[in-house]
Structure formats: C-alpha cells, structure tokens
Amino acid sequence: MSRMTSNDRIKRNAIERHIASKTYQELERIDKVNDQKLEENILKQFNSQYSNQTKFVGTSDQKYFLNILHFLIKKRLLAPTKKAVISSTFYALRILLREYEFLLVFIEENGLLGLKQQMDIYAHYLTPNLSDSNNEVSCVTSNALGDILILIGSPDHAEQDSLISSNIIASITYLLNHRHFPFLNETLRLILHMIDKSELYMNEFLQSEIIENLLHLLEYKDLETTQLSFHLLATFFSYPGIHQYIPRIPDDYLYTFTNYLNHSNVKVLEHAIWCLAHCAANEDERRRIRLTGAIPLLLSLLESGERFEYSSPSTKTNRIQSGSSTARQTQGDLEETKKYSELDQFYDMQSSCCNCLAELSCDNTNRQTIIEQNGIYILAVLLFPKDKELQRLETFIHLQRTVFKTLRFLYPSNENHHRQQYKRLFPPNIFELFVGAGYFQRDPDAYRAITHAWNAIPLDELNQIKTERLLAINPKQEPTRYIRDYGVYECLGSGAFGSVYRVATRGSTTMYALKEINQRSLKADTDRSLGDMISEVSIIRAKPRHPNIVSYHQLFIENDNIYVRMELIVGSTLQEHLVLMKRTNQTISKENIWRVFIQLMLALRYLHKEKGIVHRDLTANNIMLDDEYRVKITDFGLAKLRDDNSSKMTSAVGTLYYACPEIIQHCNYNE
Known part of the structure; x- marks a missing residue:
C-alpha cells in the first residue's frame, strides 16, 4: 500500500472537519424540530468516524468537538424535560471523554448530574424488570445503562468529590435490584473497581443499602453474580471502618456466609470464607460464628481435594518462582495453564480457610473446638508438598505460611499435652523458629523464616517426617484403653496425685472428665477412712448442685486407683482467658466482669451457706469460663466440709498470692 500523500491527508482532514462541523450544525437544527431518528443517524455517523480517535484538543476541529460536547451535556443530559436520551448519545460521549480536558469540562458543567438523571430515568421508569431479554426496550435500556457505567468509569482524585456530590452512587446501588445478569455483573465490576480505587467510594457505598442488596443477589443462583x-x-x-456502619454483624449474615461453605466453586468459597474471617473481629462475633457450625466445615475444606469446581483461568500469570514459568506460557499450552490456574485457586481458598481458623482461635473455646476436631493434624498435613515443583508455586508457599500462622495461633500457653504434639511434629530447628514467631502475629511475613527453613529440608526427609512424626500426632478414633466402661480418648492434664482424662462410656458420644488418683501417692492415715483422706470425696458426698460449680457424678476404685467422674467443661480457665486478652490486645467489658463476679458470689454463697463447704484454693486457674462468660468453679482438692462443732479452720493451704490475710498471719479463719 502506498503512503498517504500530503494531498490525501489534507483531503481527509477536510472531510473530518466537515463531519465534525456538520454533526454540530445538524444537532442544533434537529433540536428545534425534535427528530430523534435523524439525530440517531447523525450521531451514529459521528461515532463511526471517530471511534478510534483519542485526541481532540489541539486539532483543527477542537471547537466543533467542544461544541458537540456542550450540546450533549446541556441539551440532552440536563434537558429540563428529563427524557430518556438515545443510546448513541452515550457512545458519542464515551468517545469525546477520552480527552482528559473534555472530561474536566464534563464535570464542571454538571455532566455527572445529567448521567445520574438518565440512569434514574432508565432504571426507574422505562424497565422495572430488566430480566426480560425478549423485550426490545429492556435491551435498549440495559445497553444505555451499560454505556453510562462506562462513562462513569474510573474517575481520578480530581473528580471524586464531583461524583460523590452528584449522588450517582445511590443510583448505581439501585441498579443492583434488577436481574439482567450481564448488565448486573458489569455493575458489580464497576463497584469493585471504584471501592478499590478510593476509600471515599467505600464509605459512600456503605452508607447505602448495598450490603442487603448483595446478600439478596445470592438468591439468584447465577454463578458469576454470586462470585x-x-x-x-x-x-x-x-x-x-465497617463497624461504623454495621456495629454488630447480624446473625443471618453469618449463617448465610457459613451456608456457602458447602458451595462447590472455589472462588465462591474463598470469598465466603474471607467474609467470615473479616467478621471475626471480636469475641462475640467469633462465638456466634462457631455457633453457625463453621469450624467443622472449614476443617473439611482443608481435607477435601477433589470435589471442587474452578473458574476460567485467570489472565494473571501463574506465580511460579522459577524461570520455567515464562517458557511454559510461551508454549501456549492451555492444559498446563488451566492446571496451574486451578492449583492457584485451590491453594488461595485453603489459605483463606487457615486465616479464618486463625482469627477464630483467638477465642479459647474455638481453639479447643478446633483442636478436639483434629485441627492440628489436618493443618499439619498441608505443610507437606507432593513434589519439588509444588515447592516453587507461590500460592502453595503462601498456604504453608498461613498454616504455620494458624498452628502458632493454636499453640497453647500452658497446656503441656498439646505442646507435646508440636514437639513431636517439628524437628528441633523448626520448633525453635515456630516458638520464636511469637503469639498472634497476623503478618504472614512473620512466618517466612520458618517456611523457608521447612522447604529447605530435602523432600525425602520431609516424607520421613510425614511418615514418622505426622502420623504420631493423628489421634486415634478408637479409645486408647478402657477403665471399666469408660473409653479413654485423651489425657487432659497430669499432676502429683494422678491425671485427668477425656472419656466416654461404651456406645456413647457424651464426654466426661475422669480424674485418676493414685493411692500410692496418698499418705497413709490409719485414724481416718480412705474417703475422708480425699477432700473431693467429701464434696461428692455433699452433692453440690449449682450452675456455677462443676458437677461430680461418680466415685469408684479400680486397680488400686481412685476414679472420680465429673462434668467435662468446654472452655478455658480464667487465667488462660486473661493471658489471651493481653496477647491479643483485647479487654474484658465491664458487663462481662460484673457477670463473672456475680456468678462467683452466687456460687460461693451456695457453698458456704447451704453446703458448709469452703473451697480454700479459689484462683484464676480453678475458675472455668466458656465463651459466654458462664462460670464453673473447679478443683475441690483442698476444700473443707466444715464440722458442725467447728467455726474456725487453722490449716494454711491454698495458693499464696490468693490467700486471705488470716492465713498469711497464721490466724484461724472461716468462710
């Protein structure tokens, strides 16, 4: 093809000037006769001629382009008659507003207000139901609204205030009430882009009813809309700042998010999990999330690997930390691209699970629930790569970091039994880095060193750790042994006189605590019976029944050991709870402090006045709390059932820091 001569160029420019000037003149003439069909033809010709042009300022036709812009704003968008503007008008505006100076003119002349008016006209009056794809007006309307959304586009900081003052965000939110899915999804993408660009837009949308609208959209069952x-x-x-707008997350929100943990699509799962993770901002919300049944569902997602559906491969490059990534992409191997896209989606979803479990474990009851449901083993399995290539996949490395993070959040402060699980799993150098990461570090970078050290272990050694160490922490489903009819599942703790086990009777799933007391550890006393030698036996005989006192059920002797079956309390000690509050920079509300205090006073009054029992070792370690601050007083090993003829006691027992002044001064004392 020969190059364009100067004469050809001059001729072309003359034709373009003619089109620009003619368009403006025709628009002015048509405005007087109100011929909409002719106007549409003129604008279509204009749009066809300039569809690829991006520069209008500085050209010989600048004044004509500017005049056309003024006309479209003042006589169409801001027309006093407030009629629906034809679709070609929006397309012409899209072309002209590619020029930044024209965009500023558009804003200065209240063009955004005109767009809002047009959006409201189309959305409110012409087609209440945009889902009717056979309706010609619906198609025209959805196309026009789509053009408006593109015109709104991605305003820079200079235009944000104008866009907000135009109240156009309320109109965008209203569009979420319609069910024309292609247009609806474009609206959702626009909102995503806007709130990602500016916190101002985030606040404006949150002041609307957008959360309720989005939850309503989940009912439509369209996969892309759901994602x-x-x-x-x-x-x-x-x-x-979400809690400024939603001070307390409603229960139906939490149940909706939890219900979607059964979804088959990994992207839907990932976002639903993040919703729960972000909602777990305080102890009340963490407790209510547990009550929805989210914890077992999250753990099951970490165990599943085959049942998921995946979205189309992302346009983003696969994040392999290796030079082979570029080579693979240049080969155009679609199957390979699909494979790594699915791996990325899968590991991103599992990482979100781990982050959610970590946030939930900031509550002692949740932490105990995760551990009891084999959470440590389920999480630890994820640390082991199947092959060397997986060790170079960035999303898998990120998953490993979040696994270490979650395990560290679950790591107890003073429960030796569960600490031993970690020591059995990790080699000494890994365990040292694990402990050194510190408590409740949310930043994934805090776990880079341990992840790097873990992946530096040769693959055959990791397989050996998996075979020998990992399987050792997998709790057996069957009891380890039986004591009479009680199956022993776990040792909850040990002391000088014996141990406490988590047990269940044969054929039952109801769990109890079973205290085992070794008779050899008790000092012989020929003047008193065996029952009198054990303080807790006297308490059992007194049969205390109070909602704030641990319940004792049975006493028996087996193989020279004394066994006391009692209530298994779900929760943590007050001491553990105080430590957790300190490490997570939280405080106990005044309401909950009073709640604990009143329950303690009621329990002590019952013991002292109705049962004649003095505990004598009431410490923060002997007060159990659940996540609703319900109190249970435990460990009556030093308690005294007062004799009728004695009003004072003399024994200096109990924990020194909690002792009453009389004991410190070696004086007689009572309750």
Missing part, C-alpha cells in the same frame, strides 16, 4: 457479590462483600467487610 462478584461475595467478592464485594468480602471487600466491604475487610474495610477497617
């Missing part, structure tokens, strides 16, 4: 809606919900709930 985008959950993506938006997760983004909104990740915003630090």
Whole structure:
C-alpha cells in the first residue's frame, strides 16, 4: 500500500472537519424540530468516524468537538424535560471523554448530574424488570445503562468529590435490584473497581443499602453474580471502618456466609470464607460464628481435594518462582495453564480457610473446638508438598505460611499435652523458629523464616517426617484403653496425685472428665477412712448442685486407683482467658466482669451457706469460663466440709498470692 500523500491527508482532514462541523450544525437544527431518528443517524455517523480517535484538543476541529460536547451535556443530559436520551448519545460521549480536558469540562458543567438523571430515568421508569431479554426496550435500556457505567468509569482524585456530590452512587446501588445478569455483573465490576480505587467510594457505598442488596443477589443462583457479590462483600467487610456502619454483624449474615461453605466453586468459597474471617473481629462475633457450625466445615475444606469446581483461568500469570514459568506460557499450552490456574485457586481458598481458623482461635473455646476436631493434624498435613515443583508455586508457599500462622495461633500457653504434639511434629530447628514467631502475629511475613527453613529440608526427609512424626500426632478414633466402661480418648492434664482424662462410656458420644488418683501417692492415715483422706470425696458426698460449680457424678476404685467422674467443661480457665486478652490486645467489658463476679458470689454463697463447704484454693486457674462468660468453679482438692462443732479452720493451704490475710498471719479463719 502506498503512503498517504500530503494531498490525501489534507483531503481527509477536510472531510473530518466537515463531519465534525456538520454533526454540530445538524444537532442544533434537529433540536428545534425534535427528530430523534435523524439525530440517531447523525450521531451514529459521528461515532463511526471517530471511534478510534483519542485526541481532540489541539486539532483543527477542537471547537466543533467542544461544541458537540456542550450540546450533549446541556441539551440532552440536563434537558429540563428529563427524557430518556438515545443510546448513541452515550457512545458519542464515551468517545469525546477520552480527552482528559473534555472530561474536566464534563464535570464542571454538571455532566455527572445529567448521567445520574438518565440512569434514574432508565432504571426507574422505562424497565422495572430488566430480566426480560425478549423485550426490545429492556435491551435498549440495559445497553444505555451499560454505556453510562462506562462513562462513569474510573474517575481520578480530581473528580471524586464531583461524583460523590452528584449522588450517582445511590443510583448505581439501585441498579443492583434488577436481574439482567450481564448488565448486573458489569455493575458489580464497576463497584469493585471504584471501592478499590478510593476509600471515599467505600464509605459512600456503605452508607447505602448495598450490603442487603448483595446478600439478596445470592438468591439468584447465577454463578458469576454470586462470585462478584461475595467478592464485594468480602471487600466491604475487610474495610477497617465497617463497624461504623454495621456495629454488630447480624446473625443471618453469618449463617448465610457459613451456608456457602458447602458451595462447590472455589472462588465462591474463598470469598465466603474471607467474609467470615473479616467478621471475626471480636469475641462475640467469633462465638456466634462457631455457633453457625463453621469450624467443622472449614476443617473439611482443608481435607477435601477433589470435589471442587474452578473458574476460567485467570489472565494473571501463574506465580511460579522459577524461570520455567515464562517458557511454559510461551508454549501456549492451555492444559498446563488451566492446571496451574486451578492449583492457584485451590491453594488461595485453603489459605483463606487457615486465616479464618486463625482469627477464630483467638477465642479459647474455638481453639479447643478446633483442636478436639483434629485441627492440628489436618493443618499439619498441608505443610507437606507432593513434589519439588509444588515447592516453587507461590500460592502453595503462601498456604504453608498461613498454616504455620494458624498452628502458632493454636499453640497453647500452658497446656503441656498439646505442646507435646508440636514437639513431636517439628524437628528441633523448626520448633525453635515456630516458638520464636511469637503469639498472634497476623503478618504472614512473620512466618517466612520458618517456611523457608521447612522447604529447605530435602523432600525425602520431609516424607520421613510425614511418615514418622505426622502420623504420631493423628489421634486415634478408637479409645486408647478402657477403665471399666469408660473409653479413654485423651489425657487432659497430669499432676502429683494422678491425671485427668477425656472419656466416654461404651456406645456413647457424651464426654466426661475422669480424674485418676493414685493411692500410692496418698499418705497413709490409719485414724481416718480412705474417703475422708480425699477432700473431693467429701464434696461428692455433699452433692453440690449449682450452675456455677462443676458437677461430680461418680466415685469408684479400680486397680488400686481412685476414679472420680465429673462434668467435662468446654472452655478455658480464667487465667488462660486473661493471658489471651493481653496477647491479643483485647479487654474484658465491664458487663462481662460484673457477670463473672456475680456468678462467683452466687456460687460461693451456695457453698458456704447451704453446703458448709469452703473451697480454700479459689484462683484464676480453678475458675472455668466458656465463651459466654458462664462460670464453673473447679478443683475441690483442698476444700473443707466444715464440722458442725467447728467455726474456725487453722490449716494454711491454698495458693499464696490468693490467700486471705488470716492465713498469711497464721490466724484461724472461716468462710
């Protein structure tokens, strides 16, 4: 093809000037006669001629382009008659607003207000139901609204205030009430882009009813709409200021998010999990999330690997930390691209699970629930790569970091039995790095060193650790042994006089605590019976029954050991709870402090006045709490059942820091 001569160029420019000037003149003439069909033809010709042009300022036709812009704004968008503007108008505006200076003119002349008016006209009056794809007006309307959304586009900081003051965000939110899915999804993408660009937009949308609208969209069962809606919900709930707008997350929100943990699509799962993770901001919300049944579902997602459906491969490059990535992509191997896209999606979803479990484990009851449901073993399995290539996949490495993070959040402060599980799993150098990471470090970078050291272990050694160490921490489903009819599942703790086990009777799933007391550890006393030698036996005989006192059920002797079956309390000691509050920078509310205090006073009054029992070792370690601050007083090993003829006691027993002044001064004392 020969090059364009100067004469040809001059001729072309003359034709373009003619089109630009003619368009403006025709628009002015048509405005007087109100011929909409002719106007549409003129604008279509204009759009066809300039569809690829991006520069209008500095050209010989600049004044004509500017005049056309002024006309479209003042006589169409801001027309006093408030009629629906034809679709070609929006397309012409899209072309002209590619020029930044024209965009500023558009804002200065209240073009955004005109767009809002047009959006409201189309959305409210023309087609209440955009889902009717056979309706010609619906198609025109959805196309026009789509053009408006593109015009709104991605305003820079200079235009944000104008866009917000135009109240156009309320109109965008209203569009979520319609069910024309292609247009609806474009609206969702626009909102995602806007809130990602500016915190101002985030606040404006949160002041609307957008959360309720997004939850309503989940009912439509359109996969893309569900993915985008959950993506938006997760983004909104990740915003630090969300509680200004939703002070207390409603229960139905939490149940909705938990219900979607049964979904088959990994992207839907990932966003639903992040919604729960972001909602776990305080102890009340963590407790209510547990009550939805989320914890076992999250753990099951970490065990599953085959039942998921995946979205189309992302346009993002696969994140392999290796030079082979580029080579693989240049080969255009679609199957390979699909494989790694699915791996990325799968490991991202599992990472979100781990992060959610970590946040939930900031509550002692949740932590205990995760551990009792084999959480340590389920998480630890994820640390082991199947092959060397997996060790170079960034999303898998990130998953390993979040696994170490979650295990560290679950790591107890003073429960030696569960600490031993970690020591059995990790080699000494890994365990040292694990402990050194510190308590409740949310930043994934805090776990880079341990992840790097773990992946530096040769693959055959990791397989050996998996075979020898990992299987050792997998709790057996069957009892380890039986004591009479009680199957022993776990040792809860040990002391000088014996141990406490978690047990269940044969054929039952109801768990109890069974205290085992070794008779050889007790000092012989020929003047008193065996029952009188054990303080807790006297308490059992007194049959205390109070909601704030641990319940004793049975006493028996087996193989020279004394066994006391008692209530198994789910929760943590007050001491553990105080430590957790300190390490997570939380405080106990005044309401809950009073709740604990009143329950303690009621329990002590019952013991002293109705049963004549003095505990004599009431410490923070002997007070159990659940996540609703219900109190249980435990460990009556030093308790005294007062004799009728004695009003004072003399024994100096108990924990010194909690002792009453009379004991410190070696004086007689009573309750």
